[in-house]
Amino acid sequence: MQFDTKSIVDDLKSVTEQQGWDALDFGVIGINDDDEVVIYNAAEQKLAGLTREDVIGSDFFSEVAPCMNNYMVSGRFDDEDTLDDTVDYVLTLRMKPTRVKLRLIKSAELDARFIFVERSAAA
Amino acid sequence: MAETDSDLLEFLYQSPIGLCQTDIHGQIQLSTPVAAQLLMPLASDGAFENIFDLLDKTAPELRNAVIGFQKKRGPIVIEHRCPILDAEGAVISVLAVTATKINANRLSIAIADISSLVAKEQEAHLSAQMFNSIVENLHGYEFCALDQSGLVSDWNVSGERLSGHLSPDILGQPFSVLIVDEYDAARVAAGDAAALLGDDADDGDWPALLAEARADGSARRRGMRLRKSGELFFAETMVTLLRRQDGGCVGYSVVTREMSEERAREQALLDMAARDPLTGALNRRGFFNHIARSVPMLAERGKSYAVAVADLDLFKQLNDEHGHAAGDAALKAFVEAIGGVIRSDDQIGRIGGEEFALFFPDMSAEAARFKADLIRETVSNLSVPLAQGAVRFTVSIGVATPAAPTEALSAVIDRADRAMYAAKQAGRNRVEAAA
Numbered sequence: 001m002q003f004d005t006k007s008i009v010d011d012l013k014s015v016t017e018q019q020g021w022d023a024l025d026f027g028v029i030g031i032n033d034d035d036e037v038v039i040y041n042a043a044e045q046k047l048a049g050l051t052r053e054d055v056i057g058s059d060f061f062s063e064v065a066p067c068m069n070n071y072m073v074s075g076r077f078d079d080e081d082t083l084d085d086t087v088d089y090v091l092t093l094r095m096k097p098t099r100v101k102l103r104l105i106k107s108a109e110l111d112a113r114f115i116f117v118e119r120s121a122a123a
Numbered sequence: 124m125a126e127t128d129s130d131l132l133e134f135l136y137q138s139p140i141g142l143c144q145t146d147i148h149g150q151i152q153l154s155t156p157v158a159a160q161l162l163m164p165l166a167s168d169g170a171f172e173n174i175f176d177l178l179d180k181t182a183p184e185l186r187n188a189v190i191g192f193q194k195k196r197g198p199i200v201i202e203h204r205c206p207i208l209d210a211e212g213a214v215i216s217v218l219a220v221t222a223t224k225i226n227a228n229r230l231s232i233a234i235a236d237i238s239s240l241v242a243k244e245q246e247a248h249l250s251a252q253m254f255n256s257i258v259e260n261l262h263g264y265e266f267c268a269l270d271q272s273g274l275v276s277d278w279n280v281s282g283e284r285l286s287g288h289l290s291p292d293i294l295g296q297p298f299s300v301l302i303v304d305e306y307d308a309a310r311v312a313a314g315d316a317a318a319l320l321g322d323d324a325d326d327g328d329w330p331a332l333l334a335e336a337r338a339d340g341s342a343r344r345r346g347m348r349l350r351k352s353g354e355l356f357f358a359e360t361m362v363t364l365l366r367r368q369d370g371g372c373v374g375y376s377v378v379t380r381e382m383s384e385e386r387a388r389e390q391a392l393l394d395m396a397a398r399d400p401l402t403g404a405l406n407r408r409g410f411f412n413h414i415a416r417s418v419p420m421l422a423e424r425g426k427s428y429a430v431a432v433a434d435l436d437l438f439k440q441l442n443d444e445h446g447h448a449a450g451d452a453a454l455k456a457f458v459e460a461i462g463g464v465i466r467s468d469d470q471i472g473r474i475g476g477e478e479f480a481l482f483f484p485d486m487s488a489e490a491a492r493f494k495a496d497l498i499r500e501t502v503s504n505l506s507v508p509l510a511q512g513a514v515r516f517t518v519s520i521g522v523a524t525p526a527a528p529t530e531a532l533s534a535v536i537d538r539a540d541r542a543m544y545a546a547k548q549a550g551r552n553r554v555e556a557a558a
Contacts, residue, residue: 048136051129067159067163072163090159091156
């Protein structure tokens with residue numbers, strides 16, 4: 001699975017273990033319908049500087065990543081039933097403004113909603 | 124990673140305030156997530172690089188404030204308001220920006236969303252404007268506020284109109300200076316202007332009114348109020364307790380409604396009910412009510428009175444000869460003539476078809492007799508014009524004063540009545556004093 005794999009939903013369904021998520025070279029955050037973090041892979045831990053234990057179960061947009069708590073990110077998940085969109089964004093990872101690409105994924109076939117995080121190439 | 128580093132990062136991630144560290148030109152070096160959350164929607168190109176670029180559309184003056192800041196370090200702007208507008212120019216939210224110069228190369232910028240605070244301010248501003256429009260336009264009413272001690276704390280044009288005082292004169296005064304209690308009002312009505320002077324230590328029942336407002340939330344009274352000019356007016360005064368949000372008393376709101384006209388109309392109605400429609404004299408009930416009230420008040424002041432009963436002579440004959448219209452004209456002329464002869468405090472009542480009673484407060488027996496004779500004389504000289512010709516008549520009068528201060532009013536009237544009959548027997552057109 002790559003950040004920009006086309007038919008991503010099937011690939012996501014196939015991952016069953018933590019190892020599977022940790023093997024990916026981009027950040028993966030999975031949140032449930034209550035916005036709680038259920039998946040937080042190794043790459044994302046390294047990007048954000050937070051441990052999985054800190055984050056699992058917390059409300060993602062309120063507690064973990066307020067910078068994504070606006071119409072550009074969290075609002076998309078609220079407003080759209082199906083989502084697979086990649087946007088340019090700036091995250092404050094370790095308080096440093098960091099240009100990233102976010103891929104926002106929501107599907108009826110999936111148990112969780114996903115956010116993929118990958119650093120953008122320097123402008 | 125060390126545990127404390129993770130804690131520190133979490134702490135900063137969770138900060139509800141947007142906080143940025145920038146260089147002196149506004150290039151963002153470090154930023155908490157909330158700053159990105161608040162400012163990203165302003166980024167036209169998705170960039171989050173320069174804070175002045177981001178805030179240019181809403182607060183271009185920030186860049187200039189920083190450039191123009193001469194000191195080496197210190198606060199540049201504090202809680203500077205930056206409204207964020209939508210495409211139509213409507214305000215979506217308001218940010219408060221605080222910028223501090225740390226050193227020659229570094230700025231610290233704090234950003235908070237104060238939209239709900241601003242919305243509350245707008246509401247309060249609207250409320251104030253609505254209140255002002257009511258105060259300006261509603262004549263006949265006065266709106267003011269008192270502090271917890273009952274001293275005037277808020278005054279406006281409505282008070283200037285109704286009570287006549289200007290703010291500098293009345294602020295800090297006890298509201299009771301605008302109130303006249305019943306006793307003083309009666310004294311003023313009786314001509315004793317001195318009643319308004321002096322410190323009104325009793326204040327009528329004004330303290331009770333405030334206490335009632337504290338207990339029940341509101342209270343109201345009708346009574347006399349005093350204008351700056353010294354003029355009295357009748358009004359309804361309504362007091363409402365003002366509370367803080369936690370329930371503590373913070374003062375009172377006082378609304379005054381002038382009722383002089385209304386009261387005058389009420390009095391006129393009451394007065395009409397007490398009068399004989401034909402002649403304008405008091406009717407039987409009105410007359411007896413009046414003297415029943417007056418006699419004890421006179422007694423309190425150690426004063427006496429005189430009563431006369433007057434009956435028109437040969438009235439039935441006058442009616443038969445000239446018609447009832449002539450009789451009515453005679454009765455009206457009679458009362459009118461008496462009005463010119465008696466004092467303003469004296470009263471005349473029509474107690475029968477052609478029978479009248481007169482009440483003279485604070486008059487001696489001798490003076491009453493003299494007055495009765497003057498009436499008799501005046502009436503005998505009357506010539507009442509009719510449709511054809513004119514008619515003349517006379518009156519028989521009996522006069523009585525209390526034989527002793529303890530004599531009942533009814534007994535005095537009885538004696539005057541019998542004296543009137545004696546005058547008839549003795550030939551009419553006479554005055555007789557009661558035995």
